[in-house]
Amino acid sequence: MEFGAVLCLVGGVGVVVIALLASAIRIVPEYQRLVVFRLGRCVGEKGPGIVFLIPVVDRAARVDLREQVREIPHQTAITKDNAGISIDFLWYYKVLDPSESVLAVGNFESAAQGMATTTLRAVIGSIILDEVLSEREHINTLLRTRLDEVTERWGVKVTNVEIREIIPPREIQESMNRQMTAERIRRAVVLEADGTREAAITIAEGEKKSAILEAEGRKQAAVLEAEGQKAAQELKAAGYAAALTNIFESASKIDQKTMTLQYFDTLKEMGQGESTKYIFPMEFTSMIEKFVGKG
Numbered sequence: 430m431e432f433g434a435v436l437c438l439v440g441g442v443g444v445v446v447i448a449l450l451a452s453a454i455r456i457v458p459e460y461q462r463l464v465v466f467r468l469g470r471c472v473g474e475k476g477p478g479i480v481f482l483i484p485v486v487d488r489a490a491r492v493d494l495r496e497q498v499r500e501i502p503h504q505t506a507i508t509k510d511n512a513g514i515s516i517d518f519l520w521y522y523k524v525l526d527p528s529e530s531v532l533a534v535g536n537f538e539s540a541a542q543g544m545a546t547t548t549l550r551a552v553i554g555s556i557i558l559d560e561v562l563s564e565r566e567h568i569n570t571l572l573r574t575r576l577d578e579v580t581e582r583w584g585v586k587v588t589n590v591e592i593r594e595i596i597p598p599r600e601i602q603e604s605m606n607r608q609m610t611a612e613r614i615r616r617a618v619v620l621e622a623d624g625t626r627e628a629a630i631t632i633a634e635g636e637k638k639s640a641i642l643e644a645e646g647r648k649q650a651a652v653l654e655a656e657g658q659k660a661a662q663e664l665k666a667a668g669y670a671a672a673l674t675n676i677f678e679s680a681s682k683i684d685q686k687t688m689t690l691q692y693f694d695t696l697k698e699m700g701q702g703e704s705t706k707y708i709f710p711m712e713f714t715s716m717i718e719k720f721v722g723k724g
Contacts, residue, residue, distance in 0.1 A: 449484040456480075462527040463489040474527050492527035496588060499538065501545050503596070506553035508561055515596040516553065518569075520545055520576065526584025533583045541580055541587075548575045558597065565592050 457463055457476030465472050465480075466488045475489070482489060503517045522541065524530045534540050552571045553561060561568065569590045577587040 453482045453484045453487075454479065455482060455489060457491075460493060460495045462492050462494060464492060464527050464531045465489050471528060471532060490531050492524055492530055494524055494527070496521055496523040499542065501542060501549070503594075504546050504549055506550045508553055508558045509555055510557045512558040512601060513598055514553070514558070514561065515594075516549060516592060517594055518545075518549070518572070518590060518592040520572070520587060520591075521589040522580065522585050522587050524584060525586050529582075529584030537580065537583045537585055540583075541576065541585070544579050545572070545576055548572055548579075551575075558601065562595060562597065565595075568592060 455463060455475075457478060457480055459477045461476060463475040463480055465475050465482065467483065467486055472487075480489075498519055498521050501518050501520065503515045505513060505515055507513055520541070530537055549572060552568060552575070556564075556568070569592060573587050573590040576590065580587055
């Protein structure tokens with residue numbers, strides 16, 4: 430009986446020892462740190478790797494150093510021009526100081542989410558609706574800057590803020606749809622007018638080039654015709670000159686007697702006609718006198 434009690438006691442002590450050893454040994458990944466409290470006092474950060482804790486005395490809080498993303502669900506905000514809109518966004522953060530993230534705030538994620546919704550309403554309240562719809566990047570920057578100013582004292586860095594959806598009131602949506610339709614119609618009319626203008630310019634340019642080419646053709650034809658007429662006249666003049674030269678050369682070889690005989694032949698042909706009157710040039714009488722005198 431005593432032996433069984435001793436065995437149970439030893440077994441219980443062994444279990445307690447094993448439990449204490451298991452609680453004393455922690456394996457910390459590269460992306461985590463342990464903030465260790467010893468008898469309630471922070472003694473710093475431990476890890477990564479194997480970390481040994483004093484059982485019962487030490488208490489550890491795990492902190493993730495990776496960049497995290499959290500969603501802020503749809504929040505109703507009033508713009509500067511009193512338009513109610515619904516906005517949801519994502520915010521990204523990263524723990525830079527694990528100890529401060531545990532010591533400075535009880536739950537920095539809940540605190541940051543509450544701060545984000547408050548900051549969102551403050552930022553949207555200072556901007557008119559048109560700017561809210563058209564300047565998302567500016568709003569993202571304002572939200573990130575203001576959130577980072579608050580979370581910095583908690584050892585947390587807000588790396589980015591992204592607005593996912595903005596839902597304006599129904600009447601604003603209908604007005605925007607009508608405006609978009611009118612804008613599309615206006616662009617279509619402008620594009621059609623531009624196309625008509627470009628077509629008219631193209632046609633005018635084509636007609637201009639055609640007229641220029643036609644004028645150039647007429648000019649070239651006139652030049653060629655003038656050059657042809659000039660060449661023809663030169664050839665005709667050269668023919669006349671050659672003919673006159675031949676006549677002159679032939680005439681220079683005819684003597685007085687030949688000319689007289691030619692006149693006699695002419696008179697003979699004239700005598701065969703029906704005319705009763707004849708006119709003789711004075712040169713002919715002188716030529717007969719010379720011919721008779723020589724005979």
